[in-house]
Amino acid sequence: MESIISLQNVSKSFGKHQVLDNVSVEIVAGEPVALVGANGAGKTTLFSILCGFLKADSGQVKIFGEVVSGYQHLAKLSALIQDAEFDPDFSISSQLKLYAQLHNMSAKQAQHDVDRVLELTGLSGYARQKSQILSHGMKKRLAIAQSLLGSPQVILLDEPTAGLDPDYARQISNILLDIKDLATLVISSHQLEQLQRICPRVAFLRDGKLSLSEHFNSINKPESPNSAxxxxxxxxxxxxxxxxxxxxxxxxxxxxxxxxxxxxxxxxxxxxxxxxxxxxxxxxxxxxxxxxxxxxxxxxxxxxxxxxxxxxxxxxxxxx
Amino acid sequence: MKAYDFKKVLQICLHEWQRVFVTGSGRLTLLTFFGVWVLIFHYPVRTAVELISVSGDAGIIRSMLGDIGFRQLLQWPVAELSVFWFAAMLLLPLTCISLCCDQFASDRQRGTVKFYLLRCRRSEFLIGRFLGYASFFTLLMLSLVIITLVYAWVREPSSLSSGIRQGSDTFIFLTIWMVPFIALANFLNVLLPSGKKVILVTILLYLLLPTLDYLAASKLQINLQTTLALPGLGVFSTMGDTGPSLDQLTRPLLQTVSYLFLSSLIFKLRSLG
Structure with missing residues (x-):
């Protein structure tokens, strides 16, 4: 199996707060991975390092075998970034088209790809609107739509259901189920229940340490001493x-x-x-x-x- | 290392053009800009031209202006272009900073910049935005020079042939003279969270750096020359005999390159939280 994400002895701290402590993990292509940790555990920091928005204090981060600073990963990796918003001056379609064109698509191909991702996320009717008219849940769907542009091989989804009511959270989960075969998804959340039906693999982040389990259900055995x-x-x-x-x-x-x-x-x-x-x-x-x-x-x-x-x-x- | 992609730079640049010509706020800005300049042409410029070229007292006025350092400006063949050049030197720097103050500061605050940086290098984004604003401002300069020439032609049809030469020199001069302002704003966008703060810090720089130079020279006898970093200073030494002197443009070009280099360097090193 191809290694998509490789972290070797990665550490990151903000002041005295050690967020990632010598993290080493290797994620191979395949089924979705849940990244689980409490609020403030460092999930967003880890995603930011993988995307190249933040630099690790030490260690090596590779995406598809290439270091992040080499920009080789750009077309292969995409992300739903928590709290990032679209430009209020432009229509949704216009912005998505630019992002698609930055994947080296022609204008026609880009428009086709924009139509595809809007269709996938159920936002086709909003293509000509500006993003500020969308509800919080729709903005999440739009963020997923932008992450699907250009058919990336790995998509990082940072808290895709955060702040959503159960109905919207279910809609997002359904979209994730629909797209899980298109790319390897790494989905962060602090609500394991929502991820369990999507992700067979799970990585836990706690006290700066990351551990990956290939079998999500192994942590929920009926004989568990902490059952109801x-x-x-x-x-x-x-x-x-x-x-x-x-x-x-x-x-x-x-x-x-x-x-x-x-x-x-x-x-x-x-x-x-x-x-x-x-x-x-x-x-x-x-x-x-x-x-x-x-x-x-x-x-x-x-x-x-x-x-x-x-x-x-x-x-x-x-x-x- | 992935090769630098100029196509992406061009796409980001062209998208900024859309901001001006397609979005409502862009069109409003454009309308305001040309509205103000039409007023400037119609009243101050036309009145000044009449005073120095047409009125009965033109000789006296030209002599007085020559005494206070505008002798060369008065020798330029097309009076409209002379007055326009003078007005542009006074008004355009602040206009330029105002129009270009938010190249990507609010995008950084909003997180929009991350959507770009998933798809292009930081320097490609930064240069693309700079070129978008610089090319847009170049177009504004060209439009203003053409409007000035039309005004001159209406008053004096025979002035057109000499006006084209002076007009093209004025256009090239103003464009290159204004570009470091855009580069300075680009640099400040890396450091500051909003366009408003970019304007305030620019004004502060024009107050603080000359004061710093003065204090260093008078108290410590050190020639700091920090004002070399400020675009647009020493404009009156750029008046040539028949138009703006194009050999005075090395400094703004160097300032532009320096600011863009610093922008790229700091933006590359900065974390995007």
Whole structure:
């Protein structure tokens, strides 16, 4: 298999904060790779180094066997860059056409390619519009469209579903499923669940270290000690993950005060792992939690039965 | 190492032309520019030409202007071009900086520049943008010189033959004289986050560098000559006997090359967060 990305002893720090610590990894062409890590773990930094936007402090970065500074990778590698926006002066079609022409296409070929990528991402009707009229989700689709121009062999997608509601996130996931055979995708996210159905391979980034697993599902075995149900001191203990979009004052204390709750731990920003006793009635705890949210006029993003895959992996790696 | 691709430079350059001629903001800028210059031609330039060429007091006025250093300018065959050249030297530097202040600073802030840099070298992008603005400004210069010649021809049809020579010299001179302003703005675009800041820093440079030279010379007896880095200084020494002196153009060309070299170097070394 051809090596598409090769990192050898790559380190990068911002001031005293070491983001990448002597990272060495080799990714070969093939099935999509999920790059997973918590917010601030260094996923965007890693992508920026691969694209040549940032320079590593030390180590060697090669794309298709060529160092990034040699510009040989330009036609082969593409990226969805988080937070990069289109020029508000030009129409979507006009900008995409220029980007296609920079892949050494004629004007006619470029227009054909623009039509193709807009069709793939469901944006054909917006070709003559300017990008600022698009919603956040559509802008993500547009960013994917630009990354598909010129048929690159590897596409880096930095948080393609970040900030999207579940409906839009599903749309993006479907687009990624549609394009996964066109190029080797490397998709970063801190939400493993969304990536699991797209990516058979997964790379975890934590504390500046990167580890690649060829088998995503190996981290989610049913016998995992951190699954939804466990027995502690002869009592049935269940786990639930709660995700909120905002900080809710008093949330932790009020949940702790619920009679069934054993522990509540913040696992990420606005994400909590709750362990509780199973009640006599089905969904007894969930009902009391929903009632608490309703009484306080709070909103939640997700209740996840059990732990998130990401936390499971982190727990496993900590145990090791 | 992949070879430098001039086709990409040209495509980026042509895309900047689209910004001017196709987008609403570009057309508005163009309309404002020519609107202002038509007013300048119609009132200050025409009045000045009448004063130095046609009016009964023309001799006295020419003598007074000659005394304060404009003797050569008054000898130029087409009076309209003389007055236009003078007005251009006063007005065009700031116009040039204003029109070219945001070559890619806002693109850097917005992240748009990353879409380009996935497909071309940093220097190809930077030079493409510079050439886009420089060629556009060249076109503006050409248009202004042609309008001036038309004004001169309407007043005095026989002036056209001598006007073409003086006009082409004026066009070449103004174009090369203005290019380092665009290169300076290009350089500042690498360092600063917006076009507005580019204008402010340019004005500051014109205040600070002469002061620095003065202080170094008067207090430390050191001839720093930092003002050599500033485009457009010493313009009155460029007046030739029959038109602008083209052998005075080495300095602006050197300034242009130096700023573009620095731009490329710093842009290559800079991280794009």
């Amino acid at each position: 149900r466990s027995i502690a001191n002869g009592i049935d203990v269940l786990t639930l993950t709660l995700r909120c979009s905002d900080q809710l004052p008093g949330l932790v204390d009020k949940i702790k005060a619920l009679p069934a709750v054993r522990t509540i731990v913040a696992t990420q920003r606005h994400e909590f792992k709750i362990q509780y006793h199973a009640g006599d009635q089905p969904y007894q705890f969930e009902h009391s939690l929903l009632k608490l949210f309703s009484e306080n006029h709070w909103h939640y993003d997700q209740f996840i039965n059990g732990e998130t895959l990401e936390n499971q992996w982190f727990s496993q790696s900590n145990d090791q």
